[in-house]
Amino acid sequence: MVNSAARRAEVEQAVARDDIELVRFLWVDHSSVTRGKAVSRSSLASRMESGVGLARTRQAAGLLDLGQPVPGFDAVGEVRLLPDPESYVPLPHAPGSAGMLCDLVTVDGEPWDACPRTFLKEALAAADGYHVSAAFEPEFTLCAGQPRPGALELFDDSLCFDNEGFDVANSYSIELLRALRAQKLEVETYHPEFGHGQHEMTLRHAPALRAVDNYVWQRATTRGVARARGMWATFAPVPRPGLRGNGNHAHLSLWGPGPDGRTVNLFADDSDPLGLSALARHFIAGLLDHLPGLTALTTASVNSYHRLQPGMWAGAFGAWGPDNREAAIRIPSRLRGSEAASTNIELKTCDSTANPYLALGAMIHAGMDGVRRRLDPGAPLTADPARLSDDELRRHGVRALPRSLEEAVDALERDEFLMSVLGPARRALYPSVKRADIRDLKAMPEADDYALHAIRY
DSSP: OOOOHHHHHHHHHHHHHTTOSEEEEEEEOTTSOEEEEEEEGGGHHHHHHHOEEEEGGGGGBOTTSOBOOBTTBSSSOEEEEEEOGGGOEEOTTSTTEEEEEEEEEOTTSOBOTTOHHHHHHHHHHTSTTOEEEEEEEEEEEEESSOOBTTBOOBSOOOOTTOHHHHHHTHHHHHHHHHHHHHTTOOEEEEEEOSSTTEEEEEEOOEEHHHHHHHHHHHHHHHHHHHHHTTOEEEOOSOSSTTSOOOOEEEEEEEEEEOTTSSEEETTBOTTSTTSBOHHHHHHHHHHHHHHHHHHHHHSOSTTHHHHSSTTTTSOOEEEEEETOTTEEEEEOOOOTTOTTTTOOEEEOSOOTTSOHHHHHHHHHHHHHHHHHHTOOOOSOOOSOGGGSOHHHHHHTTOBOOOSSHHHHHHHHHHOHHHHHHHHHHHHHHHHHHHHHHHHHHHTSOHHHHHHHHHHHO
């Protein structure tokens, strides 16, 4: 984070230029809900330096907004929302408002060990000098209005990639693209997706921290533009029974100096049949090794496991393979003309209920554990695992993944490595918050459960 006097002055100038009255200081909590406080233009300068006070216990809140009884997270204690001026954007769907993403710091200005954004920074610092490039593919369902229990009206019923779908949603998608461009977010592709009402707009890859920040703004803007038009956009994995699942596939690659000193994609090796370097294979093996526990951080809600099922192309099988959309880790085909640069790995077991800073940070830690231990991922799976018998899956070494959030949290707590990198505060907070959601949602009628996720996300 660059919170220098010069950068703060640039934000002040932008606020005056954009005629901004309120600037939101935002963070993403353990439930992946974007929260914050706002400061007025007149108090912005001082608050960018001092931060804004926040009760520590807010990081112990679950999906129902109730704090959990975690030691050290009660009525006593405060932290600060300290904004990153590099993350400043105007909010086109909310005229007069802008926002910045924040680190949670102690009252003395030191990093706080329950801050998700800090967790990603720690993972990047521990990546052995590699530079991490990342991108997300967030899918969302467009609705005619706000969902209610048992009532969710889809905006369109077009087919996957259907030209009619482009036309029906054209005015919305163009407004959204222009809003993202106003925030200096570079849209790369857009299309109607597999499910009715489902759409996908992807941003160009970026350095890991910036990629996550970009995704946070994209999600907020996608929802904000829809709401301003009397519509509703939800990123919930399954907004109502029977709908195709919304994923948020994560792509990443490691970069560093090549033989000639230029920065190159270190996951690429043209001599390999799949174009993958030994580094990439070790990284994949690390992800596979920690995948059961990792799902608690990447598919992080009760609702996630309605999507994480065979036949949903959600990566429900603990395997890896080239363009295998049922495997948890897909190796995308390289792009002609930029084969080396486009080499990356995709984790499909990821959705928008995951805190993206925790999810990507945990992916980096898990992959780097595979690199340091020089793990072997085994042979890639080139068959559709959904069509294989249990015996065939075992012969291919395909690992079973959790089928509920409860199983995933159990797996996370058994994974000593992931629990150690989470640190004392997060390893206490995160499972407590998730187990509260599991308990509370079990007591909720199914229609209310689906509606809650469709509204929150």
